[in-house]
Amino acid sequence: MSGKEAATWPLVVAYTAAGAVALLGLWWCSVVGFTGGTLPLIGLKTAGSPLVGLGFLVVVTPTLARITFWISLAPLLLVTKRRTR
Numbered sequence: 001m002s003g004k005e006a007a008t009w010p011l012v013v014a015y016t017a018a019g020a021v022a023l024l025g026l027w028w029c030s031v032v033g034f035t036g037g038t039l040p041l042i043g044l045k046t047a048g049s050p051l052v053g054l055g056f057l058v059v060v061t062p063t064l065a066r067i068t069f070w071i072s073l074a075p076l077l078l079v080t081k082r083r084t085r
Contacts, residue, residue: 015076022068030056 029039033056036048046052 011076011079015072019068019072022072023065026061026064026068030061033057 025040030053032039032048033046034048034050034053036046038045
């Protein structure tokens, strides 16, 4: 690797931070499902119950986490592939 090649670490840090923030928001939705309140970004109000919380924890959070992972990984892979040519 010569000194003229662009570093990819800023992209990795940016995408890792964005993914971490997205996962934190998803986990917060699970907390709101257990305790009740308004879900962030959606504005959906829940009364809060163990069933709703477990639904978010077992179904919604893993599904949205996978979708978020693949959406955030695709541009990073494309940019990295383009830079390594």
